[in-house]
């Protein structure tokens with residue numbers, strides 16, 4: 458398939474790996490965070506870590522939409538779904554995320570709640586039109602990629618004069634999460650995680666462009682390289698980061714020029730600005746309350762805001778004690794640090810959110826990484 | 841949810857939609873977020889919406905970049921031998 462196979466070519470991959478090995482300075486360590494879950498998936502799936510020298514460390518970031526929703530929000534969704542006569546529409550991944558008390562949307566669906574899995578947000582409007590007597594709520598989650606589609610359907614619902622359609626808006630913003638990670642006291646003071654540079658998200662950047670990252674590069678002196686989702690894209694971005702770090706530079710570079718423009722997609726940005734506004738603060742799993750990191754529906758579209766139509770309380774519920782998702786999302790722990798990884802917690806029976814979607818670090822590592830031999834001298838313990 | 845691949849636009853349909861081919865799978869998606877997409881273009885699709893058009897020249901340049909830089913290294917390593 459065009460634009461896919463060429464970016465997965467094994468010979469080229471080995472060449473880039475060779476360049477990385479030649480250019481990485483053996484006297485230093487490189488800790489690079491891939492923010493986006495799509496990159497986490499690609500890194501695991503194509504075994505990219507195996508092609509890197511031992512002093513390059515890939516740290517998984519919080520860019521997995523279902524992983525970062527906190528337990529309180531899940532409980533809101535579960536309660537909403539139990540409203541008599543209501544139809545709740547959600548992207549598939551959301552259904553299996555474990556909520557408090559061993560619940561999940563999938564479980565309450567089995568008990569009779571009307572929860573529909575949708576592929577496109579446009580499907581929700583059709584469901585609302587077909588069920589005029591019933592309230593239809595769309596669980597809107599995700600980063601800057603899913604927000605413009607949500608804006609489109611809210612505007613369409615307004616044009617159609619739908620009165621039974623609302624959106625429970627949980628859209629979050631990438632740049633604020635990256636800033637928060639860089640400013641996190643746990644990361645700064647305890648020095649638990651060293652971050653030297655970032656691989657910038659692919660699809661998020663098609664929408665927001667490369668400009669919004671300039672702030673980290675300047676403010677925190679960390680290089681950012683935006684990369685596509687294919688394995689060669691990720692490897693090339695790693696090489697570009699190493700070159701910047703070796704040269705003492707902290708710039709924003711774009712490896713994904715075939716789809717990311719400096720200003721991104723202005724049409725999408727205008728739509729988002731028309732329908733949404735910033736929330737003062739929003740709770741993320743793992744990151745806690747992050748200022749100005751999420752969106753809510755503007756008052757002009759209040760008729761389509763589930764938070765206006767239904768009683769949705771602010772709930773704060775602690776994660777399962779055994780689960781390390783919070784620390785994994787902050788980049789301070791790895792899935793293998795979790796005691797129940799692969800035993801009590803598996804993709805079939807997830808205990809934490811990171812084991813659900815294929816973009817979650819635990820799920821990616823479970824599927825592609827867990828049988829990898831430990832590197833010599835790394836984790837082998839003699840007894 | 842974010843995992844996606846470039847899709848080939850095969851045919852424009854009503855209501856700002858298009859039929860795309862995603863590695864053999866045909867789907868109707870919305871073009872509401874992009875301008876001037878024609879059949880034959882490749883687009884980045886996410887949750888049923890095209891987010892951006894793929895630039896074939898830039899794709900070509902990136903592929904060349906992977907190779908060119910490697911060649912340079914090859915030459916460098918050879919010349920230092």
Ligand code: SF4
Pocket residue numbers: 779780781782785792795796797798799802803807808809810811812819
């Ligand atoms: S393995 Fe499961 S319980 Fe452990 S951190 Fe990952 S998702 Fe949480």
